[in-house]
Amino acid sequence: MLILALESSCDECSIALLEGQRELKVNLVASQIELHSKYGGVVPEIACRRHLEVLNPLLSEALETAGVDFSHIDAVAVSHRPGLVGAVLIGVGAAKVLAGVLNKPLVGVNHLEGHIYANFLQHSDIEFPLLALVVSGGHTSLLYMPEHCRYELLGETRDDAAGEAFDKVAKFLGLGYPGGAIIEKLAKSGIPGKVVFPRPLTGKAHLEFSFSGLKTAVINFVNSNTDESITLEDICRGFQDAAVGVLVEKALLALEKQPVKNFLLAGGVAANTALRESLRQAMESRGVKMFCPTLAFCTDNAAMIASAAYYLLERGLVSDLSLDAYASLPQL
Numbered sequence: 001m002l003i004l005a006l007e008s009s010c011d012e013c014s015i016a017l018l019e020g021q022r023e024l025k026v027n028l029v030a031s032q033i034e035l036h037s038k039y040g041g042v043v044p045e046i047a048c049r050r051h052l053e054v055l056n057p058l059l060s061e062a063l064e065t066a067g068v069d070f071s072h073i074d075a076v077a078v079s080h081r082p083g084l085v086g087a088v089l090i091g092v093g094a095a096k097v098l099a100g101v102l103n104k105p106l107v108g109v110n111h112l113e114g115h116i117y118a119n120f121l122q123h124s125d126i127e128f129p130l131l132a133l134v135v136s137g138g139h140t141s142l143l144y145m146p147e148h149c150r151y152e153l154l155g156e157t158r159d160d161a162a163g164e165a166f167d168k169v170a171k172f173l174g175l176g177y178p179g180g181a182i183i184e185k186l187a188k189s190g191i192p193g194k195v196v197f198p199r200p201l202t203g204k205a206h207l208e209f210s211f212s213g214l215k216t217a218v219i220n221f222v223n224s225n226t227d228e229s230i231t232l233e234d235i236c237r238g239f240q241d242a243a244v245g246v247l248v249e250k251a252l253l254a255l256e257k258q259p260v261k262n263f264l265l266a267g268g269v270a271a272n273t274a275l276r277e278s279l280r281q282a283m284e285s286r287g288v289k290m291f292c293p294t295l296a297f298c299t300d301n302a303a304m305i306a307s308a309a310y311y312l313l314e315r316g317l318v319s320d321l322s323l324d325a326y327a328s329l330p331q332l
């Protein structure tokens with residue numbers, strides 16, 4: 001079973017070829033970061049145009065690298081929601097043409113589902129039922145999975161996503177885009193506890209998140225701070241500790257509500273070492289195995305879409321050529 005997968009929902013155009021469950025033949029990612037960084041965030045119009053330019057050459061390169069041609073492909077998968085709708089549409093359009101011309105099944109994959117399945121691509125010992133925390137630039141969602149391809153949403157953000165908060169704080173501090181990795185690097189040399197920010201919605205019995213207030217707290221602090229001994233690194237450290245603290249607390253609360261033995265972390269913010277380590281420690285001390293993808297598979301890539309498609313195909317959960325692109329969920 002050779003799956004061709006396309007991912008174009010934001011500022012990465014990616015194509016992967018996956019043989020069976022885990023044999024990744026190729027995973028090419030054409031990042032647009034340098035195009036968007038001067039604007040401090042993704043410009044949808046620019047993202048769409050660039051996807052159009054790079055998709056066909058990337059497809060040829062992927063086939064050549066994997067040493068296959070169109071006749072070897074058994075199914076075509078595409079991330080079809082959520083995302084910047086114009087960007088998603090480019091991948092969906094291409095996938096529909098390919099599936100139609102090759103007369104092979106088309107599999108529409110929810111982008112969040114893709115992030116979760118990056119874990120199944122890399123780990124063969126994950127057991128159900130499990131909990132998953134997807135933390136990306138667009139989403140912060142805690143999910144319960146009783147089995148493959150079935151999801152129960154336990155909680156999500158009421159406003160900004162975790163990654164969005166990293167990006168907006170970095171933009172405010174003049175650090176560039178995307179902000180997550182830059183803040184993480186600076187936070188490493190910040191003094192823990194020198195600046196303490198509020199941890200929104202913690203201490204509550206529900207599993208919802210809010211990151212917008214944390215971002216505002218950073219802005220207000222910087223605008224009113226008169227203590228010159230406080231460095232940019234200390235501020236980044238304070239912000240990251242608060243964001244990670246909230247995520248770990250809610251993950252543990254989810255575990256109390258659904259006592260499972262496996263926990264998956266996924267999405268771009270899962271690349272954050274402080275988050276990975278705090279969550280791993282918290283889970284392991286409760287006898288729970290924590291899984292997260294290697295760094296390159298945390299941020300957007302088509303390999304994760306191919307991985308999700310493998311399990312969807314196995315269950316007959318395929319789409320048809322009426323598949324459309326959507327900006328928002330309905331939830332998984």
Ligand code: KG4
Binds near residue numbers: 137139167273
């Ligand atoms: O999953 P992703 O590539 O795209 C979306 O689906 O949104 O996630 C991108 C997000 C950005 O907000 C970026 O700042 C964040 O992931 N990110 C990080 C780190 N690396 C990427 N956040 C915190 N620490 C990192 N090391």
Ligand code: ZN
Binds near residue numbers: 111115267299300
């Ligand atoms: Zn993503």
